[in-house]
Amino acid sequence: MLRIENLTKVYPDGTVALVDVSLEVPRGQFVAVIGLSGAGKSTFLRCINRLVEPTSGRIWLGDVEVTGAEPAELRLIRRRVGMIFQQFNLVKRCSVMTNVLSGRLGYLPTLPSLLYRFRPEDIADAKANLERVGLLEKARQRADTLSGGQQQRVGIARALMQKPELILADEPVASLDPATAHVVLDELERMNKQDGMTILCNLHFLSLARRYADRVIGLKAGRLVFDGTPEEIDDARFKEIYGEEAIRVEVA
Numbered sequence: 044m045l046r047i048e049n050l051t052k053v054y055p056d057g058t059v060a061l062v063d064v065s066l067e068v069p070r071g072q073f074v075a076v077i078g079l080s081g082a083g084k085s086t087f088l089r090c091i092n093r094l095v096e097p098t099s100g101r102i103w104l105g106d107v108e109v110t111g112a113e114p115a116e117l118r119l120i121r122r123r124v125g126m127i128f129q130q131f132n133l134v135k136r137c138s139v140m141t142n143v144l145s146g147r148l149g150y151l152p153t154l155p156s157l158l159y160r161f162r163p164e165d166i167a168d169a170k171a172n173l174e175r176v177g178l179l180e181k182a183r184q185r186a187d188t189l190s191g192g193q194q195q196r197v198g199i200a201r202a203l204m205q206k207p208e209l210i211l212a213d214e215p216v217a218s219l220d221p222a223t224a225h226v227v228l229d230e231l232e233r234m235n236k237q238d239g240m241t242i243l244c245n246l247h248f249l250s251l252a253r254r255y256a257d258r259v260i261g262l263k264a265g266r267l268v269f270d271g272t273p274e275e276i277d278d279a280r281f282k283e284i285y286g287e288e289a290i291r292v293e294v295a
């Protein structure tokens with residue numbers, strides 16, 4: 044469902060973030076992208092929906108080419124792709140419900156000043172998605188009164204409003220404690236296994252990748268240095284991805 048060919052990103056200041064990355068992801072896979080901080084994981088995910096503009100290379104979502112898509116077509120593509128962020132990206136002073144409903148508008152600039160007008164079916168959908176993540180009773184609360192884990196579950200409910208085929212999750216649990224991280228990743232797993240959504244998820248910890256992913260992509264200094272199953276990552280491969288000096292810090 045996703046095909047990436049020779050993707051390279053050089054930022055305007057000359058930083059080379061991705062070098063010639065090629066990969067295909069079949070529908071329904073849960074792919075963890077791992078690597079050190081600065082390896083290019085976030086850039087990689089953001090190139091897929093062109094939140095970051097690739098420097099060269101081509102990307103297809105199904106039969107549609109993402110690279111080179113005109114703004115109107117890009118909007119349609121982005122509706123098929125849900126995004127979940129490390130810092131949740133909720134509109135803090137809006138209610139949980141409004142944040143979830145804003146998923147209908149896509150994830151691109153959601154101004155709190157927008158006059159929201161939603162159809163009854165959107166509101167019913169938003170309630171169902173909040174119930175799904177266990178937060179229906181918080182619907183009227185301001186988003187910033189929720190804990191980090193709850194805010195991320197609101198972020199998931201918002202992404203679900205798009206009924207996306209593909210979810211890009213950019214370090215979705217990096218700001219959360221280990222127990223809460225599992226609650227959030229369990230929900231992503233449910234979206235993958237029950238609803239058949241394809242998931243690309245940047246993860247800092249290999250232990251989480253092992254627990255949740257069907258496939259692991261390792262990035263190092265912008266290059267794809269590993270592509271395989273979690274079981275294939277032995278000590279040698281671990282060092283290849285994280286470097287010789289890496290200290291193996293793992294969470295439960």
Ligand code: ADP
Pocket residue numbers: 054055056058059060078079080081082083084085086087
């Ligand atoms: P990761 O998600 O693995 O931590 P990133 O994709 O955020 O890696 O960053 C990859 C490299 O690109 C890093 O060297 C980072 O400093 C650089 N980078 C990220 N965003 C920008 C930007 N907007 N401008 C210049 N360099 C950037």
